[in-house]
Amino acid sequence: MTTIELVLGDITEQHVDVVVNAANSSLLGGSGVDGAIHRRGGPEILAACRELRAGHYGGGLPTGQAVATTAGRLPARWVVHTVGPVWSDTEDRSQLLADCHLNSLRVAAELGAASVAFPAISTGIYRWPVASAARIALAAVRDAPVELVRFVLFSQETYDAYERARS
Ligand code: APR
Numbered sequence: 001m002t003t004i005e006l007v008l009g010d011i012t013e014q015h016v017d018v019v020v021n022a023a024n025s026s027l028l029g030g031s032g033v034d035g036a037i038h039r040r041g042g043p044e045i046l047a048a049c050r051e052l053r054a055g056h057y058g059g060g061l062p063t064g065q066a067v068a069t070t071a072g073r074l075p076a077r078w079v080v081h082t083v084g085p086v087w088s089d090t091e092d093r094s095q096l097l098a099d100c101h102l103n104s105l106r107v108a109a110e111l112g113a114a115s116v117a118f119p120a121i122s123t124g125i126y127r128w129p130v131a132s133a134a135r136i137a138l139a140a141v142r143d144a145p146v147e148l149v150r151f152v153l154f155s156q157e158t159y160d161a162y163e164r165a166r167s
Pocket residue numbers: 009010011012022023024029030031032033034035036084119120121122123124125126127128152153154155158
């Protein structure tokens with residue numbers, strides 16, 4: 001049985017095995033959670049991302065996929081980078097958002113991680129409505145191959161939306 005926790009807070013401060021980053025396909029950083037993780041984690045994470053781009057991920061990380069790097073100076077052991085879909089009014093991209101969670105968990109389990117912290121992927125710059133994102137994320141982690149999944153929500157509004165989607 002996986003324990004699912006919701007907390008209001010900053011994902012860079014979580015003492016878990018894996019912190020999931022809401023990255024973009026370049027893997028070379030951005031703002032929001034991505035910016036915070038690189039800032040707090042230090043240059044080792046960017047160096048590892050550059051290596052990925054120089055190797056298997058020369059074309060970038062496709063939307064819905066996930067890949068791990070060191071967590072640098074973060075209290076976590078690894079960062080798993082995933083790319084959420086940009087919200088679309090005309091196309092249903094829900095499966096890609098579910099895939100972000102499923103593939104991040106698969107990568108985490110392959111590393112031997114027991115605990116994984118997720119941000120509210122796609123709900124910032126990628127404009128996914130938070131009530132919908134919360135439903136998709138919580139359904140995707142229901143049978144997670146790890147002991148603990150913690151959603152780290154950055155605002156009370158986002159926290160409340162996840163709380164509503166859980167009940
Ligand atoms: N801890 C937890 N959550 C955070 C933090 C943080 N330190 N900083 C921001 N958030 C929240 C935002 O409030 C939002 O609810 O994370 C959620 C996701 O927002 P974004 O970081 O904007 O991610 P996303 O919508 O998936 O957009 C991805 O943003 O910075 C870029 O490189 C990234 O291009 C990519 C895009």
